Amino acid sequence: MGVEFIYPEFEVVRNDARCIACRVCERQCSNEVHAFSAERGAMVSDETKCVNCQRCVSLCPTRALKIVKSDCTLRENANWSNQTIREVYKQASSGGVLLSSMGNPKNFPVYWDKILINASQVTNPSIDPLREPMETHVSLGKKPDRISRGADGKIVCELPPQIDLAMPVMFSAMSYGSISYNAHASLARAATELGILYNTGEGGLHEDFYRYGPNTIVQVASGRFGVHEDYLEAGSAIEIKMGQGAKPGIGGHLPGAKIVGDVSRTRMIPEGSDAISPAPHHDIYSIEDLRQLVYSLKEATEYRKPIIVKVAAVHNIAAIASGIARSGADIIAIDGFRGGTGAAPTLIRDNVGIPIELALASVDQRLRDEGIRNNVSLVVGGSIRSAADVIKAVALGADACYIATAALLALGCHLCRTCQTGKCNWGIATQRPDLVKRLNPDVGSERLVNLMTAWRREIMELMGGMGINSIEALRGNRLMLRGVGLNETELRILGVAHAGE
């Protein structure tokens, strides 16, 4: 109270004429906002605790609830926004680093929304995906530079190991620990049904999920949690995580409170101990060191699995990617500054890194210029929100996209951005058994399959409109894109012409 008091951000509005006092909201809110007051014979709420996750709103049987932005306001100030002032107050009270989760919510340009897609008219026919075959299948991995023939004169068909995907989208890394068992189960089952891959993240692989191995990417991060021989063998590919778009340059910290039971066993660390992923890999200080890890992992898996190196999109991304492409890695995954996270310092999430659109365009161009584009496939993530974003990414040069936030939305996430509290009301970013069970993987996997099926249809529609019948023919085809409202520099980096040109 007093100088410490910060007016709550949201108001819980209950329409008393509709509320039947069923107490569903009270039972469902892990933040304990709602309560039944016997004295008043009515429901009451304490909005200071509300994080606006919309769980109560979604379950109230009479639609009696809504959560609104509070209009209690400080004097307007274009320089000192309400948010900034609040953050100063919070830090003045706590003396701590501010934590947040999910992706950068700030008003930076979204280049996807400033790029438009072409369509055929008159001079080249469009294709109807409902009547004609349309290929959305992609394979990721090193591609040969030229056709070579063996001693017998026959073409050598052996390729380095590849990942096969029914569509150019994968679920990106979210560790068991940061998200729940049921969230992992939903992702694994959906990936298997869809013929795509999901990614374990850095927390190891729960023993129950080894059976989804063919549709799994196992991750090796700086903390090396849960990494052992069977784990490396379990998936179709291994990803070395060097960085994450939401928090480039820093590591991770999963509080000991979340290291319980299966999470501790899967991570191979004692219960209750904090899981700290160091900022760098302590054995990687150069591309040569990275090469050693890439080849150690290849040796360990007898060169049967492609190695992905995941980096955050930062200023020198093109040069970094060029180094990675020469390190022996098969796939480079780049995570833009809008990528999500289970917890990150707010300041880093909101101020570090660069947009994925620019990173992708410059990396693809650089690798082409250096004649090493075939050395690697490119996977991009960091806020791919729709099939249109996927199409634009592929046309800018990506082989496939990573999605995580969109997948969590399908599972019920309402982007309240308080994953770091571990009290996710939707059973996603939590380890509390009573909350975890709110996500039934039967429902979750079905919704993921629906979302991806819808995107795949839209991808085919957009390709058909352009007169393209194979996603391979779209890759790097920047002529299919035009910019709107972009300046010369932005257009140059994106390698696209302005609309009207």
Next chain:
Amino acid sequence: MKRVYVNEAWCLGCHLCEYNCAFANSGLSDMVLALKGKPIYPRIHVEENEQISYAVSCRHCKDPVCVKSCIAGALSKQDGVIRIDKNKCVACYTCVLVCPYGALAPSEAGVMQKCELCLQNACGEPACVKGCPNRAIVYEERGEAE
């Protein structure tokens, strides 16, 4: 015959099924009008403790003890569904005593009531299942004997 089955692993103990049941059997089209400010008399009940919760309603047994025990002939089996004739029930509570699932309970009027799978009300299919947010109860055919 389709029955209501429980997947207790997914039950949240939210009690929505009870409210949806009471509403479906109220005969009213407005939930607020039907349920606001009164005690509810659902035909499904959520059993719970700290570890587990699940919603129980009539199993529509192959060999229903309630039907055998009813002294007034109010309970009967019709197309596999165990139904109660409220006009015949004399509120002796024998069925309440014998049902191993606790599926029978007094209605607001005092005579007993039980789940009849919403086949007799406007819902047409179990309202509890329809409104369950996590598929903790399902209405399906599992090929069990009637």
